[in-house]
Amino acid sequence: MGRPFYEWLEGRCYACKMCHCNLAAASELVSRQFHSKHGRAYLFNTAVNLAAGPKEERMMTTGLHVVCDVYCSKCMWPVGWRYELAYEKSQKYKEGKVILERACVVDLNPSEDGEECCEGDGFETESDDY
Template sequence: MGRPFVEWFEGRYNSCAGYSCKMCRCNLASSSELVSRQFHSKHGRAYLFNQAVNLQTGPREERMMTTGLHVVCDVYCSKCMWPVGWKYELAYEKSQKYKEGKVILERACVVDVSEDGEDGEGGETESDDY
């Protein structure tokens, strides 16, 4: 198998705000890629990102969510293989097309790393999907 390649945010780990895997603290998404905190998953709050790094994807599957039928694939931290969310591959509803290619990270599976390196909370909660 080999050693996984891990992509870091600009600068060092603690010098950039973002979201990391809760299990191994591997960088997953930069705060600058955050689109919305108003998503909900089976484990609670979830965040929508334009893009994320250090992810492995599972098989594509159709999944019925509260906003309609989507083709998604589950995503896992590439360092420890912890399940962290899913990626939208295809949205059938015209109003949901903006989600295509974007990634959902579940709040229960990630850690919010603030500018000063401390784990942080924050954000509003509204149910939107899954």
């Protein structure tokens, strides 16, 4: 087996809480208005360095969806899920997008000297899913 490849994101990003592997660029953030079983969750257009579990139908507060849980590809920590299919017409915008649970990620913001620093975000959210 060769050396694993992890994509590195420039600028502010969200990373795995356990190993700090980059997961999603802040510029890909769509919404902070989601809830998960562990509290707040964020919806992203795209995410990187993720391994996906099997697809399954899951009933959420906004209806039935086909989703797969996603894990950090470096440490395999569960970090959220990806929407594969939405049955409700009003929920189709979620297809292909990724939810990262706030309890499972950290906000990395590179400082001027090139060092990464973790930040809290203090944003208020309202429930949407789970």
